[in-house]
Amino acid sequence: MTNKKSKIFFVLLIVFISISLAITYYKYVVLNDFETITDEVLFNESLEE
Amino acid sequence: METSIQTFVNLCQWDASRMLIFSDNVFGALIYYSHFLALIISVLVGVFVLSKDRKNIVNQVLFFIMMTFSLWVLFDLILWANEKPALIMFFWSAILIIEPLIYALCLYFIDVYIEKKDISVGKKITIFSLLLPVIVLLPTQYALVGFDLTNCFREPVEGLLATYYVYFIEIVYSFWILFYVIKKYVKATLEMKKQITLITVGVVLFLISFVSGNLIGSLTENWTLAQIGLFGMPILSGFLAYLIVKYKAFNTKLLGAQVLVVGLGLLVLVIAFIRNIENVKLVVAFTLLCVWLLGRVLIRSVQQEVKQREQLEILSEQLLIANDKLKDLDKLKTEFLSLASHQLRSPLTAIKGYASMVLDGDFGEINKEAKDAIDRVFQSAQNLTKIVEDFLSVSKIESGGMKYEMAPFSIAEITNDMVKDLSITAEKRGLKMSFTCDDNKGYMVNGDKEKLRQVILNFIDNSIKYTKEGQIDVSVKRESNKILFRVKDTGMGMTKEIKDSLFQKFARGDGARMNTTGSGLGLYLAKEIVVAHKGTVFIESEGLNKGSTFGFELDAIK
Numbered sequence: 001m002t003n004k005k006s007k008i009f010f011v012l013l014i015v016f017i018s019i020s021l022a023i024t025y026y027k028y029v030v031l032n033d034f035e036t037i038t039d040e041v042l043f044n045e046s047l048e049e
Numbered sequence: 050m051e052t053s054i055q056t057f058v059n060l061c062q063w064d065a066s067r068m069l070i071f072s073d074n075v076f077g078a079l080i081y082y083s084h085f086l087a088l089i090i091s092v093l094v095g096v097f098v099l100s101k102d103r104k105n106i107v108n109q110v111l112f113f114i115m116m117t118f119s120l121w122v123l124f125d126l127i128l129w130a131n132e133k134p135a136l137i138m139f140f141w142s143a144i145l146i147i148e149p150l151i152y153a154l155c156l157y158f159i160d161v162y163i164e165k166k167d168i169s170v171g172k173k174i175t176i177f178s179l180l181l182p183v184i185v186l187l188p189t190q191y192a193l194v195g196f197d198l199t200n201c202f203r204e205p206v207e208g209l210l211a212t213y214y215v216y217f218i219e220i221v222y223s224f225w226i227l228f229y230v231i232k233k234y235v236k237a238t239l240e241m242k243k244q245i246t247l248i249t250v251g252v253v254l255f256l257i258s259f260v261s262g263n264l265i266g267s268l269t270e271n272w273t274l275a276q277i278g279l280f281g282m283p284i285l286s287g288f289l290a291y292l293i294v295k296y297k298a299f300n301t302k303l304l305g306a307q308v309l310v311v312g313l314g315l316l317v318l319v320i321a322f323i324r325n326i327e328n329v330k331l332v333v334a335f336t337l338l339c340v341w342l343l344g345r346v347l348i349r350s351v352q353q354e355v356k357q358r359e360q361l362e363i364l365s366e367q368l369l370i371a372n373d374k375l376k377d378l379d380k381l382k383t384e385f386l387s388l389a390s391h392q393l394r395s396p397l398t399a400i401k402g403y404a405s406m407v408l409d410g411d412f413g414e415i416n417k418e419a420k421d422a423i424d425r426v427f428q429s430a431q432n433l434t435k436i437v438e439d440f441l442s443v444s445k446i447e448s449g450g451m452k453y454e455m456a457p458f459s460i461a462e463i464t465n466d467m468v469k470d471l472s473i474t475a476e477k478r479g480l481k482m483s484f485t486c487d488d489n490k491g492y493m494v495n496g497d498k499e500k501l502r503q504v505i506l507n508f509i510d511n512s513i514k515y516t517k518e519g520q521i522d523v524s525v526k527r528e529s530n531k532i533l534f535r536v537k538d539t540g541m542g543m544t545k546e547i548k549d550s551l552f553q554k555f556a557r558g559d560g561a562r563m564n565t566t567g568s569g570l571g572l573y574l575a576k577e578i579v580v581a582h583k584g585t586v587f588i589e590s591e592g593l594n595k596g597s598t599f600g601f602e603l604d605a606i607k
Contacts, residue, residue, distance in 0.1 A: 020184045037195045
C-alpha cells in the first residue's frame, strides 16, 4: 500500500487469517476432528419430509 | 465416525462431487448461473481496475474486495456441491471469516475513495480488530459445534461466534459505513456529493444483496430465490462502470466502455449455465435489465464524447484564425523594427562621426569637461548603434532574410584580435583578461566570419559588463573534430532558472539591474547564428556570484 507500516499491517492480517484457516483445515480435513450431531428420530422425520 | 457418516451419505443419496464444484447436489436451477456470473465479473473488474493504476490505493482496495468476494463465491459453490462433511466444515469456517472481511474492506474502500488517500494504521487496526475473535476462535466449537446429521441438508451446526458475533460485526460495519458517509456528505462539495452518493449506493446495494441471500434462504428455505443475493455483484459492477465513465474514477478513463462491452458478452455467455429452461424468462429479464443499464451508460458516454469533439472542432477553428492574426501581427512588427532601425542608423552614424571628430580635435581644442561630455555622447551613440544592429539582425533572422557568407577561417585568429581590442575596455574596469589556445592545432571552421565575430564579441562583451572584479579567461580548444570557444568570468553568475531562459529573446536575467544598456538580444542572436552554423551554445554557472562560462561548439574543418 502507500507506506511500509500499512504493508506490514496487511501482511500480518493475511498471515493471521492463513494460519487460522490452515489450523481449521488440518483439524477438520486431515484429522477429521469434529463432532457429528445425530438423532435417529429427527433424521427419520427429515427423510419423511 | 467414518462408518456413521458413510451411512448418512448413502441414506441421503448425496452425489459425489467432481472437481469440488460439480455435482447433482446443486439442485437450485440458477445456482451455477448466479455463481459463475458473479465469479467472472468480480475477477474481471478486480484485475481491470488494478491493471489501470497499481499504485492507487482506491484501485488496490477494490481489487482486494473483488478477489475476496470471488473466493466467497467459489467456497459457496463448493458448499453447494460437496458431500464430504470434513470439507463442508472447513469451507463453512472459511466463509465465516471471509464474510465480515468483505464488510471491513468495503468500509476501508469507502474511506479511501472519499479521502483519496490511505487511512492511518491506527484506524486500520480499529476496523480490522473486530475480526480478531473470528480469526482466533475459527478452529474451535465457538465457530462450528459439529456436523449436523439429523437431516440431509449437509450443514454444520453453528456455534455462538457464527450465530451471533459474525452478524453483529457485519451490522456494526454497515452502520459505520452509513455514519461515515453521512458525515462526509454533509461537508462535501456538490460534485463530491454526487460521487459519494453513487459509490455508497453501489456498496450498500452490494452488501444488502450479499446479506439478503442468506436471509432469504434462512427465512424461506428457498435457496433458489436466495440466489438473487448474488446479483448484487453485477449491480455493483454497473455502478463502478458508471463511475469510471462519468467521473473517470480509478484513473481508468473511457476504457471502462470496453469493460461494459465485455460485461454484456459475459451476461449472455453465463446463460449457458442455467440448468432449467423454466428459469430462462427470469434470466432473460435480468440480462435485459443489465443490457438496458449498461447500454444507457455507453450511449451517454458516446453522446458526451461527440459533444466534446464538436466543441473541440469549434475551438480549433477559432485557434487557427487567432494564429493567422498573430502571424500577421508578428510580420508587421518585424517590418516596423526593420524600418525603424534603418531610419535610426543614419542619424546615429552622423552623431558618432561628429562626436569622434570633436574628440580628435578637428574643430579645435576643447576643455576637459566638454571632452568628457562628448566622450559620453560617443559611447552612448555606440551602444545605441549596437542595439539597432541587434534589432536589425533579429528582424532579418525572423523574416528569413539573414544571409551567411560561408568561407573557411580560423576561430583562434578572430578571437585573438577580439581579445586584444577588448582588453583595453576590460583594463579600464579593473579586470584582467587572458587568452589561451594551442598554436600547433588548427582551428579552422567553415562559417560567416563577420557573424561569428559578432557572436564572440557578444560573449566577451557580456562577461566584461557583468564582472565587477577578477578575471576573464578566453580560450579556444580543439576536441577531436569540434572547436570549442569559451569565455569564463568571475562575475555575478546565475541561478538555474535564469540559465535556462538566458538564450531567449529579450531575456536579461539579474544582469538588468547591473547593466541597464543591454537589449536582451545579444545572446539570442549569438544562439541563432551558432545554430545556423549547425553548432551549439552553452552556459555553465555554479550559482549566483560564482562566475559563469559562456561558449559555443562548431564543427572543425579536417
